[in-house]
Amino acid sequence: MNAVQDKVDNELWKEAATYVVDKGRYVSISQLQREEKDDDCSDDEDRRVLYGLALSIKKPKNEGAKKMQYQKQGKTLNTYSRLVLLREIQTGAGFYVIAPYPEDAFHLFRFPNIPFLGSWVAIYEPQSSGTIHGLPLITTSTSLIPIEVSSDTSEIRLTSILDATTLKEPVKTFLLEVPASDVRLGKIGLPTACTAIMCDSLHKSSPTDPSNNKCPALVGGRSDKRCLTCSVTIKGFPIKRCPYSSEALANLLISKEVLQAEKVDIDHIGEKVKEFVRKLAEAGASFICAGWFKHTITASAESGEAPNQRRNVHISVLRPKIMPPTIGLITLDEARETSRPANPPRATMSRAIVQTLMPRYMTPNQPRDDHLISSDEDPMAGPSDVQRSKKARTDATPGIVLSRFTTRRTTNTTTLDAQDEITNEESDADNEVPSVEEE
Structure with a gap:
């Protein structure tokens, strides 16, 4: 037990987060690993904190998928309940945080009403515990602490290119800042959001998962929420027609009255979203896009040829960096505009x-x-x-x-x-x- 977890257990959410950002000592992944090897740094282990952007929260598809050997606190384990992929804030290094059992997962995601996927979190008093998929595995006895970081991306390590993956490094992360003029959104939909807020409805981008088997959330119960689904293409990067869904993005672009309306014109909503992106481009705004990709091998279509190797890109975050005050949200009148003809009707006497x-x-x-x-x-x-x-x-x-x-x-x-x-x-x-x- 530490001071932060004590506050979390007593549901003092704001006090716990304030303690971490005010009294925590920031370390990077490499710095953490160096200090752990240096016996002289033992006095600095208290109140170390690691900042990461949560890009993926995976749960096993079935009992067989739970088998994955790793080390935690000196013990060899081969099962897990949740596997979290994060990107370190200043170095851009990817790392994992794991919850071996369901009770560990509930402990890890203790803060309520937080869309952990796509959010920055603080790992308080982290410890390195080996590797998974070539990335460091970090363990902690403290719940993940939601934080906010400055929108000034000069303080955050960005990606200039999407590096190639290899069998030794099959998983990599990316964090881009791209002009809004380079972003294309297509196949826009506005389906019902997930009953849980923790996953930000990210699994809704997969039409092959109608039963929500991919949803990593631990609890749900919400209703009458909507998320925005779309395909994303970013000029200059190997991100083409990548499926994406997000309740947070819907709340940023579309007004509450539209999201709560029983019926909306989806085709017209799609046009309004594209118009919104064009307005951002005209205002010189940019998008923040983050995600991960993995090395994928597929069988060749022709017999005798070598298997195909490619990067399977997943988008976890897509947000305007700054919302210009001159651009308003999509309103209900705009969403229903197609039901009104452009010109008033002209009538003649019936024959x-x-x-x-x-x-x-x-x-x-x-x-x-x-x-x-x-x-x-x-x-x-x-x-x-x-x-x-x-x-x-x-x-x-x-x-x-x-x-x-x-x-x-x-x-x-x-x-x-x-x-x-x-x-x-x-x-x-x-x-x-x-x-x-x-x-």
């Missing part, structure tokens, strides 16, 4: 309308009068006398039903004598006026 005299039906005690009386008054909106029920006939004004698609015109009209009363609701089929239902 089915025939000018004819309608027969009148009189009561026995009233004289018959088949003459129609001309009226110069403007027509009034409302149901016709034939369409009106008996109860509504006494004081309602004759007219027609105006729908939102009807263009009203002022003309002279003819009406029946106001003193006459229609008592028979039935008429010949040829003389009935068809009713028009509004769509």
